[in-house]
Structure formats: structure tokens, C-alpha cells
Amino acid sequence: MRIEPNSVVPIFQQIVDGIRAAVAAGVYKPGDAIPSVRAQAVASLVNPNTVQRAYEQLERDGLITGRKGLGMIVQTNGRAIALSGTATALSATFAQAIQLGQEAGFSRPAIDKIYRQSWADAPESSGRSKT
Amino acid sequence: MKSDDKSGLDPTMSPMIQMEHVTRRFGRMTAVNDLSLSIPRGSAFGFIGLNGAGKTTAIRMMVGLLAPHAGQIRVGGIRVPQERDAMKSLVGYVPDRPNVYGWMRVIEAIDFAKAFYPTWSDARVTELLRLFDLDPAKRVKHLSKGMAAKLSLLLALAHDPQVLILDEPMSGLDPLVRDEFLEGLIEALAQRGQTLFFSSHTLADVQRLADSVGLLHEGRLLFHKPVDELLSQTKRVRIVLNDSIGPGPVPPGVMWQQVTGREWLITLGDFSQSQIEFLKAKNQITNLDVMDMSLEDVFKDCLRGMRAKEGV
DSSP states (O other): OOOTTSSSOOHHHHHHHHHHHHHHHTTSSOOOOOOOOOHHHHHTTOOOHHHHHHHHHHHHSSSSEEEETTTEEEEEEHHHHHHHHHHHHHHHHHHHHHHHHHTOOOOOOHHHHHHHHHHHSSOOOOOOOOO | OTTOOOOOOOOOOOOOOEEEEEEEETTTTTEEEEEEEOOTTTTTEEEEEOOTHHHHHHHHTTTSSOOSSEEEEETTEEETTHHHHHHHEEEEEESSSSOSTTTTHHHHHHHHTTTTTTOOOOHHHHHHHHHTTTTTSSBBGGGHHHHHHHHHHHHHHTTSSSSEEEEEEETTOOHHHHHHHHHHHHHHHHHHHHHHEESOOOHHHHHHHOOOEEEEEETTTEEEEEEEHHHHHHHEEEEEEEOOOOOOOTTTEEEEEEEEEEEEEEEEEEEOOOHHHHHHHHHHHEEEEEOOOOHHHHHHHHHHHHHHHHHH
């Protein structure tokens, strides 16, 4: 996981988002252990306290659960929870984009048109279902 | 002290470091001015500020190398500098300048430092040499900057202190070496959960390491807040003004502001929606954006604001 320390996004949030994205993408499947606090802290060069807090947040979200001797395990429905978290983040990003357009005086059809154009400009991603 | 406490973050526990109304002067210059600071056990504190802000003076008082002219300091409940000797086993200190003789071999430097600490652990030294990838036979002057910094850290860790006090530990290290040093420090923190107090100029390092951050400016503490709280409470507002009318009244909590043509930038501390309502109600505004800020932006705007205030 890449941590951007100069970002406006707090590191705590970057870790939460990073693990969520990794579970959504299938890097960690249900029943898999995610990296230990120590391993994650050393790998991303951040304070172990921050990683610990991020893991506690992910546990509250129901994405992972602590198992004695195994560390943090992705829950059975972990992928669904990760995807719904990503959907929430996506929706917030869209809302922000819509606001940007509205503040500049764009109409809804004008914003919709730009949205459709963005699809055409987006890089084609192979191996993903188009639903 | 309870041995079963692992997190060390229980706010009801006595703080690991406590400074109360600490002042230190050098001649007519007040280097540290009425500084009060409380660092919870097990947490990491980043001390920031410009050169000459008084950070090193505050740190030297904290480790008992310099006596305050006023105020109280306690580290792990022990009064400093009065009970300095009792504090020694508690604290690992890395000064801002190297404190190791260049002609010594790494192992000789270790044996030399060992004499000063009754709680020194040879087993811990062996473990740390491996962890930090240090060659005990090498001469100190032949170590790379990063390795030398790691040796300083090893010497501060070998008596298993509960609190680590590092003065600009990563200044002058190139990016790769800094990563190496950070890795060693984080390994040590992950193993033992020490309280960490460090000063730095590099806001990226502070953001990586610190749970809370304090800004010292001309000897005074401007704020001390959890990093996440500081970032969520500080926002930059960009306003596009109507042609005819300049900027009007601002709400309380303005840290810094600047007008360039039609663009009006305002940095707001203690951010709330009511500040935005205030700006919208009292000004002729074409457009208003609220933007998140990085720690570096907050640091700069806070100091710009101070400078502007002082300039008037």
C-alpha cells in the first residue's frame, strides 16, 4: 500500500481506504489474514498506532475481525462490505463533481453529457464485467 | 505502573511527559515562553516550528540538560531536572548533533555508552544490531549518515526506555536513508510501544509518525492537537468576489487570508459550517469552495498568519 504523507487525506484514512480497496479487488479474500499491524506499519513507514486505529475502524465496519493467533481476518461478507464502502466513496466523489459543475453554472444535461464523455475517455479495463 | 497495559493510550493515566508553564531565557532572549504540554503514554508527538523557535531548548530541558527558569517538568512522573538520575533509565535521547566518537568501532561506542546505563541490555543490543543491519566492527566515521543515525537510535534504545526523545532525527538524511531510519524506528515502536517525542522540519515525517502535533513559534506553543483533528478542523476557503465589492467582514477563527484580484483565500481554524454561512451572508460572493489541507499547508498558513499579525 502506498502512503502519501503530504496528502490532504489523513494517513489513518489512507490505510482504511487502501485495505478496503485491496479487499474489494480480491487481494485479500474472506478468511485471509491482512498484514499485521507491525508489518503494515513497517511496510508503509507509518506509526503503528495509526495502523492500529485504522484496523479498529475496519473491524467496526465489519470488514475484518481479530482471531487469536491468526491476526486480522477478512470476514465472510468482507468483499461486499468493501464494495459498498467503495460505492459510498464513489458517490461522494460524484456529488463533489456535480457541485463543481453547478457552481460554475452548468445545467444537469450539460453535466450528464460530460459524465458520458468521461466514460469514453476512461482507459479500457480488461477482465472486468460491464454491468 | 500496571504491566498489563499495552495500549498506553488510556487518557486517565498520568501523562508520560508533562511540562507546565516552562520558561527559559538566554540573556534577554526568551527561548521558551510559558510552555505547557502533556503527552500521553504510548503516543507519538511531533514537535514542529521554524529554526530558532525553541524546540531544542525545550527538549534539552525535558532530558535534564538545561534547567528551566520557571515551571515544572515531569517525565514518567519524575521531576526534571531535580531527579534527573532517576529519569535516566526511563528515557532514550537522540540529540540534534551526533554524540559518538568517530574513531571508535560500532561495538566500542556501544560498550562506551553501556557504562552510563544500569538497565542496559546486551540481548537488546544484539537484537537491534540485527534489526538495524549495523556492522559492529565498522568504525563510526566510516558509517553512512543513515547508519550513523541508526547507531544513535540504537544507543538510545539499548536500555529499553519507555520514552524516546529525538531532536531532528532525520535532518540531513537523503530520502532513501530516511526511509531506512524510519523503518528502524517503526520496528522499535511496534515491538515496545514506547512514547515518542520528536522534533522535525519535515511535515511528511510528522504526518507519518505523529499521533498529535504541536507548533512552537518564538518560544510559545500555538497549538497541540491530534493530527487527524487538526486536519479535519482546518480548511482553506477560496472565494471568487463580485467585481465591484472587495472582501468584507470575516468570521472568528481566521488563521490567514490573502486577496489576489478577485480571488480571496481564507484559512479557517476550528472549521464549522457557520463560518461559511457568515462569509456568504456578509460578502458579495460569486463562488465559494472549501478545500482540505495537508499538514504542511496548515503549518505554513499558521505561520504566515502569525507573521501578518506581528507585522501590523
